[in-house]
Amino acid sequence: MARRYGGNPAAVIILIAADIAALILILWILFALLDANRANDLVDWVHHSANWLSGWSRNLFTPDNDKWRTVLNYGLPAVVYLLIGHAIAGRVNRA
Structure with missing residues (x-):
């Protein structure tokens, strides 16, 4: 996994955190658009x-x-987390 994200462990952690944050936001958008059952524990x-x-x-x-x-x-x-997270990770990776 570190190789896929660039190698620097700090950069990997930043990328994973940004990707997870964006994934959660995108999941909520999908749940809302598809009228998911809000009483479901995962949806909640x-x-x-x-x-x-x-x-x-x-x-x-x-x-x-x-x-x-x-x-x-x-x-x-979601877009902001991805852009900023990937920009910061790129900077950390170059340092």
């Missing part, structure tokens, strides 16, 4: 985790359509 955990991860961007966008609101308000943090 992903929802709470996604809310925590996107706390800084919550209600940044307020379109009338609930599904678009979810895509925008959870998609933006």
